[in-house]
Amino acid sequence: MAEGSKAEERTARARTVSLHTEAEVAHLRLLRPTITMRMVHELGEALDQLEDHSAARFVVISGVDGVFCAGIDFADFRPDAPMDIHGFHKWEQLLVRVEKLGKATVAAIDGPCRGGGAQLALVCDVRVATARSVVQFDEIHLGFLPGMGTWRLAKYVGLGRAKRLLLQGAPVSAAAAERIGLIDVVAEDGALDAAVAAELAAFGPAHPVATELGKRLLLESYAESFEENIGGFLAAQHRAISQSAFLDTLKKAGR
Amino acid sequence: MSTPAARILAVGTATPPTRYTQAEVLERFRVANPAVRKLFLAPHVRSRHLYLPAADAEGRPTEDQAALLRKHRKGALALGGQAIHAALEPLGLRPADVDYLCCVSSTGFMLPGISAMYVKHLGFRTSMHRADVVGMGCNAGLNGLNPVAWWAASHPGRLALMVCAEVNSALYIYDDTMATGVVNSLFGDGCAAVLVGADVLPSAGPAPALVDFESHLIPDTWDAMHYEWRQDHGKFSFVLDRDVPYVLGLNADLPVGRLLGRHGLRRRDVRHWLIHSGGRKVIDAIKYTVGITEHDVRHTVGVLGELGNLGSGSFLFSYQRLLREGVVQTGDWGVMMTMGPGSTIETALLRF
The missing domain is CATH 1.10.287 (Helix Hairpins)
Structure with missing residues (x-):
């Protein structure tokens, strides 16, 4: 991942994330299916906003159009240039910020939740997914590593399951993911919002x-x-x- | 702070030659109280460098208050001299090159003061400006550094030196109680010197600007840390209330918030935290209030573990370790933070 484009270029193009707060709930939406460096930067800006200026007690992270997040966009890579690890570092720093946020966070998953998308879901406090959603850690299959998913995944599902999930990289249905503790709640297709609302209510005041x-x-x-x-x-x-x-x-x- | 900014040009430290593990101190003075022994053997302080006296037949130390005052004076001269040399020598400087000297100490009292003693014995100029910050406690390194920075900023091209000279073993009382056990198990001896100047010679390494200072006093907790005259021992005793860590913790984000807020900075903008090694509980309280990590306090914890709480100069030992780590980059922000009696929290903002 190369360093992203400059701020002025960024504003000229469509944004990759949106942040919209209703009452005590901040909705952070991923507006494109794959993760670009620009999205990493804009997620960072959204976290600045959430950490510094937001009175919201909850954050709901979701995708759009039937995709939660399908992982890294390889368009940011140039096979003819030396590989740059810095972008991966930025991504990990971003995940830590989500993980440590002083608000209750919910990943509202509908559709593919793959690679970096699955890593992002793991750092949320609760994962709610529609029945049709699919979780997949396919990085190792593709020849790279699932971020610090190697550090986090086993804490949710146990080391044995984590090995299988990461090394085989197979897609896991929402129902199967729920059984192993990777997804907390499965909602019927089309009923994601209600299931997320129920989870938020369950947090109570979330001091x-x-x-x-x-x-x-x-x-x-x-x-x-x-x-x-x-x-x-x-x-x-x-x-x-x-x-x-x-x-x-x-x-x-x-x- | 007005331009040109005062910068920290060099740091030097010194500790007594003899290092003691906690078990060795227990052994030497035949500490019997199991609660006190447990205090010593907690993992947060592993060793300290100390000027320890001989023990008498019962294992009691042989120093009276007069001996403790002599020990403070001699230790401040020996260790202060080494720390000053360590700060100046790499830059090819001698004490005679220093234009302003500020000495900080709370572990003994002497008159004439430490700065006058350094002029007499270490080769500083008799025309040098001087100040002694006495009796302000563990926070006093920043209370000294604040006017030193202002002096340096208003005297571009000239050199100011601050020396924190603490011989904490001059405060030890042995009575097998928890009250003195806390002090005897925590504090170590050591001196630190920092050279400060604005628009002056290039430093050998990173030379952060002292951008700003912020103070905070909590008068409601006046008694939480204090000196008490113990008539039964004929000595001063340092008393440390058990709630000190939590009081300091609850208040720590107030000066930090004001300091950073004035400069439009957030906690996450600060890359280096140089916090007084007050004790493990104080460090924890600061961590969870200011919202910083174990990594952020690695030098604070390291100094505590190897050298103990060194009083006013502790944070400068951490600063020296940070520089030796070689991770500092130009443009990095740092915060220095010291805590002590009053109760006091002092902070300084650094720009590398």
Whole structure:
């Protein structure tokens, strides 16, 4: 992936993502089926907006026209030039930002969810998919690697299943993906919005600080020992119980 | 800060020659209290360089307050001299080339002050401007660096030096209680010197501009860290409240937010965090409040583990490690952060 085009060129062309907020829900849509460097940049801009200026408590990431995301667009590559790893680094940094966002995130999947699209779905807090959707990690089949999906996937499905999914690269139906913990909820075709709305409602208030800290500690549980992490937990817990959300809970409890 | 910007041109550090593991200190003074032993053997501090006294027949250290004050003075001179040399020598400079000297110390009291002692013994000019920042605690390195940076910015072409000279083992009291155990297991001895100048000679390596400073005092927690005269021991004792980490943690994002906000920066724009090695709990509290990672605090944690909490100069040991890592790039933003009594949080914004 080469570095993307300049900002002025970007605005002249159609955007690759859209960000639209209704009430407490920010809708981040991927407007093209494959991931270009331009999309990586525009996703970064959307995350700037979500991190810095958005009061939304939830983010729903979806595709359009029956495709969630079908992976990398090879148009950004030039076979005659030395390969550049920098674009992949940008992509990983982007996924970490989604993963750590202080908002509850839902991947609303309809249609192909392949390669980078599947990686993006993995960093969301919940994955909802229509029955016709298909999840596939086909990178190794194509001769490259599924990003840090190699690091994340086994945490969802177990090492054995992750090996099979990554090495064989076979498409997995939404129903099969749900059985192994790769998809959380399967919706009937055409009923995705209602299923996503039900998931959002289930999050309840999604207090930003508690949400962010809870996500962070869960992620760190994979990288740190219990002894290393408990200090972090205590620091995070002290911050959480010093927030208005917990004080409100105490008030409601008559304290 | 007005142009030309003051830059950090060099850093030097020094620690006492003898390194002790935590187990060695326990052994030397025959610490029996299991709770205190556990404190020492926690994994966050593994070793420290210390000026430790001999033990008497019962394993008690033999220093009275007069001996502790002498130790502070001698240590500040020996380690300060080494740190100053380490900062100046690579640039071909000598103490006589320095135009302004600021000395920071909280682990002993002397009069005349440390800066006067350095002039007498280390070859600084008798006409050099001086200031001593005394009794401000672990945060004081940035309280000293702030006026040093302003002095340098308003005297382009001239050299300012700040020395943080702490002999924390001059604060040790041995009574087998948790209160003194916390101090005795955490703090190490060490000095750090930084050379600062604006529009002056080229530095040997990265020379970040000191762009801005921001302070924060939490007067409600006045007693959280303080010196107390212990009549029973005839010594000063440093008292550290157990809630200190959390108090500091809850407030840490306030000065950071103001500092970055003034410059239109976000947390994610900061590539280098140089945070005081106050203790593992303080570091955790800062991590989860400011929203930074274990990677961001790697030098803070590394200094704590190998050298302990070195008081006011700790963050400069981290700064030195960052430079040695060789990852700094021109244009990078950095934040220095120190915490201490008051309770105080001091921050500085760096542009490499």
